[in-house]
Amino acid sequence: MTSLFDLSGKTALITGASTGLGRGMTLGLAAAGADALLVDHVASGAVADEVRSLGRRAVSLTLDLAQSGSAALAVEAAVREFGKVDILVNNAGIIRRTPAMDFTEKDWDDVMTLNARSVFFLAQAAARDMRKRRYGKIINIASLLAFQGGIRVPSYAASKGAVAQITKALANEWAAEGIGVNAIAPGYMATNNTKALREDPARSGAILERIPAGRWGVPEDLQGAAVFLASAASDYVTGHVLVVDGGWMAR
Ligand SMILES: NC(=O)c1ccc[n+]([C@@H]2O[C@H](COP(=O)([O-])OP(=O)(O)OC[C@H]3O[C@@H](n4cnc5c(N)ncnc54)[C@H](O)[C@@H]3O)[C@@H](O)[C@H]2O)c1
Numbered sequence: 001m002t003s004l005f006d007l008s009g010k011t012a013l014i015t016g017a018s019t020g021l022g023r024g025m026t027l028g029l030a031a032a033g034a035d036a037l038l039v040d041h042v043a044s045g046a047v048a049d050e051v052r053s054l055g056r057r058a059v060s061l062t063l064d065l066a067q068s069g070s071a072a073l074a075v076e077a078a079v080r081e082f083g084k085v086d087i088l089v090n091n092a093g094i095i096r097r098t099p100a101m102d103f104t105e106k107d108w109d110d111v112m113t114l115n116a117r118s119v120f121f122l123a124q125a126a127a128r129d130m131r132k133r134r135y136g137k138i139i140n141i142a143s144l145l146a147f148q149g150g151i152r153v154p155s156y157a158a159s160k161g162a163v164a165q166i167t168k169a170l171a172n173e174w175a176a177e178g179i180g181v182n183a184i185a186p187g188y189m190a191t192n193n194t195k196a197l198r199e200d201p202a203r204s205g206a207i208l209e210r211i212p213a214g215r216w217g218v219p220e221d222l223q224g225a226a227v228f229l230a231s232a233a234s235d236y237v238t239g240h241v242l243v244v245d246g247g248w249m250a251r
Contacts, residue, residue, distance in 0.1 A: 003232075004231060004232050004233040005032055005227050005228065005231045005232075005233050006032065006033055006231065006232075007029060007032040007033040007034035007087070007227070007230060007231055008033035008034075009033070010033065010034045010035070010086040010087055010230070011034065011035050011036075011037065011078060011082040011083070011084055011085055011086050011087070012026070012029045012030075012034040012035070012036050012037070012085075012086065012087035012088075012089060012230065013036075013037045013039060013074060013075065013078045013085050013087070013088050013089070013122075013126065014026045014029070014036060014037070014038055014039065014089040014091060015039045015040070015065060015074070015089065015090055015091050015092035015118075015122065016039075016040055016091040016092030016093065017036070017038035017039060017040055017044050017047055017091070018038070018040040018042050018043065018044035018046075018047055019047075019191070019192060020189075020191035020192055020193065020219055021091060021141065021186060021189060021191055021219050021222055022038075022040070022089070022091040022092065023047045023050075023219060024218070024219025024220050024221075024222055024223060025089055025091065025219070025222050025223060025226040026038060026047055026051060026089075027047075027050060027051065027054070027223070028220070028222070028223025028224070028226050028227055029087065029089075029226060029227060029230055030050075030051040030054045030056040030058070031054055031223075032227045032230070032231065033056070034056065034086075034087060034230070035051075035056050035057040035058065035082055036048070036051050036056065036057070036058045036059075037058075037059050037061060037074070037077060037078040037081060037082065037085075038051075038058060038059070038060045038061065039061045039063050039065065039074045039077075039092070040060075040061075040062065040063070040092065041062065041063065041064040041065065041066075041092075042062070043060065043062060044060045044062075045060050047060075048060045057082070059077070059081045059082075061073075061074060061077045065092050065114060065118045065122070066110070066113045066114045066118065070118065071118060071121035071122040071124065071125040072125050074122060074125070075122070075125040075126055075128075075129055078129075079129060084129060084132075084133065085126045085129050085130065085136070086130070086133075086135070086136055086137065087136070087137045087138075087139070087230045088122060088123065088126040088136070088137070088138045088139065089139045089141070089226065089230075090118075090119045090122055090123065090138065090139065090140045090141060090163075091141045092114060092118070093114060093115045093141060093159075093193070094110065094111055094114055094115065095111065095153055095156045095193055096110065096111055096153070096155060096156065097152050097153055097196060098152060099152050100152070100154045103154055103155070107155055108154075108155045110155075111155035111156055111158075111159050112155055112158065112159050112162075115156070115159035115160065115162075115163065116158075116159045116162040116163060116166070119140055119162075119163055119166060120166050120170075123138050123140070123166070123170055123181065126138060127170070127174055127177070127179050130177070130178075130179050131174075131177045131178075131179065133178075134177060134178035135178045135179070136177075136178065136179040136180070137179070137180050137182075137229060137230045137231075137234070138170065138179065138180065138181045138182070139182055139183070139184060139226060139229045139230060140163050140166065140167050140181070140182070140183040140184075141163070141183065141184055141186065142160050142163040142164050142167070142183040142184065142185040142241055143156070143160040143163075143185055143186065144185055144186075144187055144188075144243070144245060144248060144249065145157040145160045145161070146160040146161050146163060146164040146183070146185055146241060147164075147185070147249065160185075163183060164183055164185075164241050167181050167182060167183040167239060167240075167241060168239045171238040171239030172239065174238075175238050175239075180229070180234060180235065180237060180238040181238055181239065182229045182234065182237060182238060182239065182240045182241070182242065183240070183241040183242065184222060184225050184226065184229065184241075184242050184244055185241050185242065185243045185244070185245070186217060186221075186222060186244050186245065187211065187217050187243070187244065187245025187246050187248045187249075188207050188211065188216050188217060188245070188246075188248065189216060189217040189218065189219065189221070189222075190216045190217065190218055191219065194216075198216070210248060210251055211245075211246045211247065211248055212246060212247030212248070212250065212251065213246030213247055214246075215246065217244070217245070217246055221244060221246075222244055225242050225244050229242065
């Protein structure tokens with residue numbers, strides 16, 4: 001049974017791997033056997049060291065994924081260092097919190113560029129390599145705001161809705177190429193992304209009160225879902241958005 005989830009010999013490219021959910025999923029994939037290319041616009045060497053301490057190879061690449069052409073550079077680095085990309089985790093993402101009445105074009109464009117545009121072009125660049133072996137796994141990180149509107153985060157909600165739709169659109173086209181495309185929609189997780197919410201006693205209390213599990217999620221909570229969607233265990237699963245939220249959406 002464990003061989004279904006074994007990632008030995010696989011190469012994973014993880015974006016936003018220096019911290020938070022990206023770091024957690026990177027360590028989960030490495031524990032299951034994958035080597036890792038860590039891509040971030042800040043240094044991710046400390047996480048690469050953690051991957052190596054698990055006995056896997058790791059290479060860090062510092063790259064701003066909001067820049068045009070960065071997707072090809074990331075995939076080229078993985079092919080140069082490891083010979084291929086088997087698993088892409090499209091995790092890097094940002095959020096801007098401002099009432100919609102006051103929202104700026106910059107806060108719209110910055111979020112859409114990283115959270116939606118770069119997700120599509122990274123998937124495209126990775127799939128062009130995966131199709132050579134007729135096998136690959138793409139995992140996009142969506143959000144509960146792929147389903148709900150959120151409060152004061154209009155570009156983030158729009159971008160995560162786009163992530164869910166990009167996931168389904170690519171799944172339809174690439175199933176015949178042997179490439180699975182799925183998304184994980186994390187619930188409310190304790191990372192930099194939610195620092196402002198957790199520091200607001202009213203919002204943080206209201207959120208916690210609705211989570212059936214009775215706690216905020218932590219990055220380790222995504223490891224099982226990431227390994228499942230990266231492994232042969234999910235070979236007949238594509239176009240799915242897997243909610244990992246302590247029960248939030250069931251309320
Ligand atoms: N924390 C949550 O509750 C939550 C819930 C749902 C979805 N998510 C999503 O999970 C993903 C990870 O978020 P997190 O919570 O770990 O937040 P985080 O802010 O801790 O991590 C985001 C990562 O993306 C990287 N990044 C930001 N801009 C970049 C750029 N231009 N180029 C390359 N890398 C860049 C950051 O350096 C960081 O490593 C995001 O897509 C986020 O939207 C988070």
